[in-house]
Amino acid sequence: MQINDWFLGMNRRTTIKVMFAPFVAGMYGLFSGRMAQAAQDASTQQASGEKAGTVLRVKGRAVAVLDAISRPLAPGVAVFIGDILSTGADARLEIKMIDDALFTLGERTSFNVFDYSFQNGATLNLVSGVLDGASGLIGKQNDRGITINTRLATIGIRGTKYWIGDMMGAFQVAHWSGGGVEVRTDAASVRLEDPKAGTIVRARNRPPTPPMPWGADRMSMAKKMVSF
The missing domain is CATH 2.60.120.1440 (Jelly Rolls)
Incomplete structure (x- = not known):
């Protein structure tokens, strides 16, 4: 393998990791937000009961x-x-x-x-x-x-x-x-x-x-x- 090819492969892998990280963070934030909203809805539902x-x-x-x-x-x-x-x-x-x-x-x-x-x-x-x-x-x-x-x-x-x-x-x-x-x-x-x-x-x-x-x-x- 030539040195240029090695650097090119490393750049591709780095690019994939960089692109994947925001996706994971976004999914985690979405999941956490939904869990928090569910808990808030449950609390509101109980509080609104007679x-x-x-x-x-x-x-x-x-x-x-x-x-x-x-x-x-x-x-x-x-x-x-x-x-x-x-x-x-x-x-x-x-x-x-x-x-x-x-x-x-x-x-x-x-x-x-x-x-x-x-x-x-x-x-x-x-x-x-x-x-x-x-x-x-x-x-x-x-x-x-x-x-x-x-x-x-x-x-x-x-x-x-x-x-x-x-x-x-x-x-x-x-x-x-x-x-x-x-x-x-x-x-x-x-x-x-x-x-x-x-x-x-x-x-x-x-x-x-x-x-x-x-x-x-x-x-x-x-x-x-x-x-x-």
Whole structure:
């Protein structure tokens, strides 16, 4: 190879490298810009959602998913209408709603805030797990009160403290105190009015069991499933 040919080859390779470098930098900048824009869009989307409550306490891992965007939950983080709240193993989550209602979720619980407003009342979906609740102003004053949908029953809440979930191999609902809880299936409904009374729901097409008093052991077991 002649020296001139060697210099010519080097010049070509240098030219290619010089031309390729801006291309890489440009692609990297485009990718970074899109990632930043996506994060900004997600933040804007969450901020523009209608606030339903605020996280008070978290033990373990808990997340919220809204429009396929997941975010970790921590004290002070807002909860929005449409959120699906999920807890991990040995986790707990306590949220305070806009009307001062309180919800405490146990481990491996999935809970959807479908609607929550003074005008429309509250509609929530307990997909799985356990929930301990205390009504706020909506449950006490709004004609529609609070409705909690579950896989086996629809539960109407009005000015009361209550517990809902799977325990001892059965789906159970308890009324701790207050205005009462109505548990409805496709077959019948049962109203829990006495303090520390509960019912068991075996299937959607079967009536709930008649109200029965909850003893100290059953109450302790239920409370332990949502305690911090």
